[in-house]
Amino acid sequence: MGGRELDFVKEAFASNFIAPVGPQLSRFEREFAELTGFAHCLAVSGGTAALHLGLRLLGVGPGDVVVASTLTFIGSVSPATFLGADLHFVDCDRATWNMDPALLAEAVDSIRASGRRVGAVVPTDLYGQCANYDALRAVCEPRGIPLLIDAAESVGASYKGRHAGRGGDAAVYSFNGNKIITTSGGGMLASDDEAFIREARRLSQQARDDAPHYQHSTIGYNYRMSNVVAAIGLGQLPLLDSFVKRRREIFSWYVEAFADIPTISFMPEADYGRANRWLTVMLLDKNASATPEEVRLALEAENIESRPVWKPMHLQPVFEGVPVTGGAVAEDLFNRGLCLPSGSGMSEDDLERVSAVVRDMVR
Numbered sequence: 551m552g553g554r555e556l557d558f559v560k561e562a563f564a565s566n567f568i569a570p571v572g573p574q575l576s577r578f579e580r581e582f583a584e585l586t587g588f589a590h591c592l593a594v595s596g597g598t599a600a601l602h603l604g605l606r607l608l609g610v611g612p613g614d615v616v617v618a619s620t621l622t623f624i625g626s627v628s629p630a631t632f633l634g635a636d637l638h639f640v641d642c643d644r645a646t647w648n649m650d651p652a653l654l655a656e657a658v659d660s661i662r663a664s665g666r667r668v669g670a671v672v673p674t675d676l677y678g679q680c681a682n683y684d685a686l687r688a689v690c691e692p693r694g695i696p697l698l699i700d701a702a703e704s705v706g707a708s709y710k711g712r713h714a715g716r717g718g719d720a721a722v723y724s725f726n727g728n729k730i731i732t733t734s735g736g737g738m739l740a741s742d743d744e745a746f747i748r749e750a751r752r753l754s755q756q757a758r759d760d761a762p763h764y765q766h767s768t769i770g771y772n773y774r775m776s777n778v779v780a781a782i783g784l785g786q787l788p789l790l791d792s793f794v795k796r797r798r799e800i801f802s803w804y805v806e807a808f809a810d811i812p813t814i815s816f817m818p819e820a821d822y823g824r825a826n827r828w829l830t831v832m833l834l835d836k837n838a839s840a841t842p843e844e845v846r847l848a849l850e851a852e853n854i855e856s857r858p859v860w861k862p863m864h865l866q867p868v869f870e871g872v873p874v875t876g877g878a879v880a881e882d883l884f885n886r887g888l889c890l891p892s893g894s895g896m897s898e899d900d901l902e903r904v905s906a907v908v909r910d911m912v913r
């Protein structure tokens with residue numbers, strides 16, 4: 551927090567809209583649509599819920615295959631299973647750490663050759679860097695496959711001058727507590743298709759028919775964002791630019807601090823866009839004087855939290871047997887990567903403390 555969040559929460563209380571409806575919620579959706587450039591936005595309880603709604607409305611159902619990034623967070627891929635679809639993972643490329651368009655083409659063609667329908671493709675914008683939307687769309691569009699962008703981590707990033715997420719049929723954002731802006735928990739589904747968002751809104755509120763009595767012709771969910779939570783989001787939105795600026799400064803600070811250590815490198819920035827540097831991710835060479843896990847434990851001993859890179863989905867016990875196209879790049883990044891403390895509120899002293907521990911381990 552750092553702006554007028556509490557003022558907006560007080561306004562929500564004063565208006566007595568302590569419900570999943572109210573002026574703060576409508577305003578948050580409107581302002582988020584302005585930020586991203588999407589015509590329509592629906593605020594929901596989380597990014598995972600937004601993905602669930604998005605996939606369902608793109609027509610994904612039992613027996614379909616949903617193709618997703620392997621290097622991502624579980625919330626990106628679990629919604630496909632809620633709908634009875636099967637998953638197929640695709641590796642990332644080294645230049646962007648995001649879904650490799652050539653491997654995506656290989657994956658969808660092999661799935662279709664086996665007689666199965668690809669219900670949707672869900673690329674993740676990893677650690678706040680946009681996937682190569684145009685290249686992914688060039689695979690999906692001619693084959694009639696919907697593209698749902700998981701921009702949960704990339705609020706405030708851009709792709710060819712457009713806001714993150716604008717590159718497919720719809721996009722999903724997250725305001726979970728760990729993301730670059732937060733509502734404590736929450737998410738957004740965004741699209742230019744008014745009917746799509748209208749139907750998502752209906753499904754997010756238990757799919758009530760248009761009748762004064764409680765009548766239902768289909769099964770929905772209780773996924774709506776609370777008006778109080780949206781008020782926090784209203785206070786966060788004006789801070790986004792300064793948070794992105796600070797996260798990028800933190801990234802540059804680490805790069806400079808370790809410039810003399812040849813066994814340390816960082817997640818590259820693709821030339822097609824501007825990452826929000828949600829997290830600064832460091833890579834250690836195989837011959838570095840410490841492993842990422844040793845560095846993590848050394849930081850932990852100083853009460854400093856760092857995290858391994860996402861464990862690839864194709865290595866998860868719960869997805870044993872799920873097919874993957876490629877996978878070696880994601881495995882390598884998982885083995886050699888470490889997410890450094892990157893919070894927008896970090897001070898110069900905090901950064902010095904972190905880098906001193908890292909320097910002590912990696913020389």
Ligand SMILES: *Cc1c(COP(=O)(O)O)cnc(C)c1O
Binds near residue numbers: 596675700703725
């Ligand atoms: C955080 C995250 C999600 C899930 O968002 P929630 O709001 O936590 O449900 C999905 N995908 C990715 C890539 C994420 O980082």
